[in-house]
Amino acid sequence: MASLQNLYSSRSLQPGYGSNYNVDYVIHYQIPQTDRHEAEAAYVRLIEALVNVGLTTEVRPGDADSLLIFVKIASDKVLSDQIYRSRLGDWLHGARTVGPDQELSATLKSEPVTEAERLRLVYLLMTKPRNEGGAGITPGTGAWKHVAGLFPLHNHDFNRKLIQKMSTKYTIDDDDLDGIRNTFGENVAFYFAFTQSYFTFLVFPAAAGFSAWLLLGQFSWFYALASCLWSVVFFEFWKKKEIDLAVQWGVRGVSKIQTPRPQFEFEHEAEDPVTGEPVKVYSPFKRLQTQLLQIPFAVACILVLGTLIVTCNSLEIFINEVYNGPFKQYLAFLPTVILVVMTPTFSTVLLKFAEHLTQMENYETIDAHHAALVQKQFVLNFLTSYMALFFTAFIYIPFGNLLLPYLDFWRAAAQKIAPSDKFSTQEFVINPARISNQMFYFTVTAQVVNFLTETVLPYVKRKVLDEAKEVQAKISSSSAGPKVPDVPEEADFLARVRSEVLLPTYNVTDDYREMVIQFGYLSLFSVAWPLTACCFLINNWVELRSDAVKIAISSRRPIPWRADSIGPWLDAIGFLSWLGTLTSAGIVSLCSGKNPDGPAGARSDINAVAVLLSVFLAEHFYLVVQMAVRFVMTKLESAGLQKERKERYLMKKRLLEENLHQAVDEKAANPGIAKSDKITREALEDEARRASVRGSGGSDEMFWQRQRGIDDTVQIGRSLISKVGSS
């Protein structure tokens, strides 16, 4: 695999990277060492299945024990048929305001096919079940267990330009986002749009934080209010922006079109009350019962991770602030080492459990399953990320004395290990600066470590793997005799594809999680260290670029899924922004006005009423601001929604003109004076005739016959008026 320098810094692309030979997808077909016949039969079935749905295939050797099957759509006709069906389906499900034109060429002209749409349709064509017109290929399972992977090839020309543009600019503009959307799909584009918006918005808390830090120090009410205001505005802004983007990209409402989850187990079939189609049903009460297991699960998470964090924190406090014996400088690292080793271990176990739980909940659709899983992961991430800070802010600072038994325990333990006269202890003093130090660790140290593990480590890993593969290939080729040689003009291209096969799959959820957890640090605890936002601002500039590089170079090209929002993360941000108001108010009222280096006794005079009152007021400040911002936001009509309304209006008008032309024409003539006069006369005569014919209902008719037409009414009325006047 080419490195960033080789690939993108030179003027033109390396050989083999310039063209994809119109390949839509590459199937990585693993050949087992045993059972060759079965693999051959499966291979033939695979090719047949692909050809049967309208795809063309070519096969080339992969690495030593795999094949590369190249797939493209057979003809423009098959493609346009797929496009038509897909857009029609969207319209029927309410995800498009305007149905596709009868004339396909007109449809394609008004809304050309993007790379992403083409790739998505081809992917669906390969993976949809047979009864829905697809080839039913499910990589890695059942009849397709030899299919190790199914991925599109990178458009390196676009990738190179994108990274060149991004690395020379401060922001990602709408053009770049459209490019990302057209290449990687809306799902990835939404991540970049969100991170860019978040990055731009970070300027405000960074400025507020910097000035607060300069002028007011930490724990200032000014910064707490500014941060609360900011998080509300950002949240509401993004909700609006999200809708705008979805309309602009034509994907608003696609989340309603759900892909069924193949693993879903149903109890019985019923008729859909809306469409009349048969649907599979699983009792929601049964699911609720399973969902209730989340409560013991959450309790278990809190207990496990809480114990770990309390233990390590109290040990750390003991070593740093009480212990005064030998090896203090080395022992100080012990709790951190325990935490760094144990936290991922425990979370991995708990995460496995969360996955299992989500599977048991047996969701019908992939989205519901994904959302439920993300929710559980968020709870876990929340605990691992913020629990130490919560512990410091709301247990250590106000109730530090509660920790004394723990400290005594450690003291006793230390004395058991080493005789008591070997070390001295000092008096335990609560140090409010502790939370600021922790925040510094989480915002600076942890982000740098994260960048290294996320970007540099995979790069090194890949390098090593490449080397290993080469060595292995040399060994195997030398042992197995000459392999089928590549055609010279394809050799570069195939070499590149072989290296892309080795890359990991890109998962946008991980990137979202990182941003949301970062937002949480900012919202929940940045009052303790107001420079947080400044650090995040710098971090995110790098983050956005390194994520782009990650997708473009360090991962296989993702399947370009559609999305109409950032999904379950929106709720997470709303929750963190609300909780942040409470914690900020709590931290400020607990810590402000106190000299951080002052004596321990200063902590005991914390006024519980003041803390409670400030949290209570802060929450209502948050709610009021939210209401006000929402009100203002509804007043500013979103460009996207306006466009949608206009489309809908024009569509209806057009339909009206087309279908109801005659009917409207006939009725459009406004009942003008002459005409309606005629109507009234005619009607009256008509009724008079009818009245004379039938006997019943006569009194009703009689009432209206007394004054025949307008002239009578006018005359009689005038005479009545004149009588009053003359009296």
Added chain:
Amino acid sequence: MASLQNLYSSRSLQPGYGSNYNVDYVIHYQIPQTDRHEAEAAYVRLIEALVNVGLTTEVRPGDADSLLIFVKIASDKVLSDQIYRSRLGDWLHGARTVGPDQELSATLKSEPVTEAERLRLVYLLMTKPRNEGGAGITPGTGAWKHVAGLFPLHNHDFNRKLIQKMSTKYTIDDDDLDGIRNTFGENVAFYFAFTQSYFTFLVFPAAAGFSAWLLLGQFSWFYALASCLWSVVFFEFWKKKEIDLAVQWGVRGVSKIQTPRPQFEFEHEAEDPVTGEPVKVYSPFKRLQTQLLQIPFAVACILVLGTLIVTCNSLEIFINEVYNGPFKQYLAFLPTVILVVMTPTFSTVLLKFAEHLTQMENYETIDAHHAALVQKQFVLNFLTSYMALFFTAFIYIPFGNLLLPYLDFWRAAAQKIAPSDKFSTQEFVINPARISNQMFYFTVTAQVVNFLTETVLPYVKRKVLDEAKEVQAKISSSSAGPKVPDVPEEADFLARVRSEVLLPTYNVTDDYREMVIQFGYLSLFSVAWPLTACCFLINNWVELRSDAVKIAISSRRPIPWRADSIGPWLDAIGFLSWLGTLTSAGIVSLCSGKNPDGPAGARSDINAVAVLLSVFLAEHFYLVVQMAVRFVMTKLESAGLQKERKERYLMKKRLLEENLHQAVDEKAANPGIAKSDKITREALEDEARRASVRGSGGSDEMFWQRQRGIDDTVQIGRSLISKVGSS
């Protein structure tokens, strides 16, 4: 006017009440004593205007100095034309899923015209501006200043059956509601639906309150929690029910179709971005500036009414609990008398001011104006209704000692009036039972008084007025010589119409306000007297019936406006339900566990932390319950929304079948094995041919030409696999 007994208790209707002679509207035309010619000219213009839009008129003498102009729609053709236009407009504005059929008869068959729809259309025909196809009649203003009123005639046959049914049943069922909707329009029907739902729901707090009162006494946590839970469930239930009803009645979304406000003054005209029509624009910033005046207005209201309430309450406390001199039993009524006299006086002034303020805010639509006015009225009502209770609960009980200066003031004042030795005073003691007594007053005494003023007083007033009119008519007829006599067969009918003219207009807003303020008492303060809900249960049974009687007999028939919700009252209920959680928790934690008859000193030990904490926890309990209830509500698919989705789906399917029949037919043939095989072959041959013709892009084509068709790919793949296997 006939009394209830005369009119409805007899087997059949009184003469004149059985039929409306097909009259749609009655115009009450006032003849001025002077300027007869102008009145005559205006009369002729009126009749012409009516006839020109397709209406038929008849004129009859009214009372001494007025005319009755009877209006009906000229023919079925004019009516069906109006119906078609109206339904088409609804569809264009998105208030209907299905557009009206081209065939009018089909439309009328699938959705027959109700009385309410007919009357609404006729009313719009008379009052819409001329450029929109109406007669442009604006009663009481400009050219139409002699038009004193414009109202439909009651359908007494329906009214009688309704009241008979209601008075023999415990609940109003859907049939009754549909009847009300078809006769009085959705606006009134929503009021009855809401009050009925509220009445039914009241059973729960009544039961909880009664058992709490029996077993736990007042100020119990159990009742506070039950009441909070109940109000959340009721609120969410109603939001859902409202949508269901709107769909069922075919009015969902009609609130989006706004009627422009004639008094609206615009700054400039602009083009509507959606429909392209010209719209009048008034700067929202200017409006916001005016709206900001609401803040000083609210402050003024609080000051004025607050001073009044604090003064009267402290006086009352002084007289009841400190003063011990002569005339104590009479003086005790003094504060109540002052309150009863002054509160309406002040509110009337403030209400006038609120109206003026709303006018200055210059809203574009009638709905926006109405909502803004209702909001201000609600603030005023909130203050007048609840301030005394707030004062008792959150000033008198916790900070009773703050009142001592006031009490001293009154003591000094009393001593100035009468020498000090004439009366004795007793020690001031805070009495927590005071709030319960006040609640008893508001729930029992006040509701009874209200019933009397609302139902009995108008009845008496009408009786007196009728007598006066009769006397007056006798005098004037004797002085002005014989009047035009009525035709004998119409005499009864005309007498009835003349009495209906005298009735006041029905305003549903007042009835809503009463219910919402009642809901507020229940939600905010019922912990102080848990029997509140029981009283309201009884009261509302009567209320619903007396409201029906009020509409049917004591008011003119209202214009049957449409509505798709209870409008701004929904927000008011949500607000009261939220605030109720806070006040209930506050009251319980302030008063519970204390002996209400205990010594005053008991009050000083109130634990501020406990009060704050319980309010804080109660609020979050409320928020969590709300989230949970909303979640459950979204899971229960509403029948109405389901119906709507189904309609939309079927409509789209039908459109598809109609318009795209051919296109779909052609594409519907699934690409089966044989066919797509053919496609692939053809496509390949095609491409091969193309590749041989043009030179450029050859490498792409070459890649896909290496394996010609499926057989090649299969062969080569198998050979590759076998090589791996053999190695």
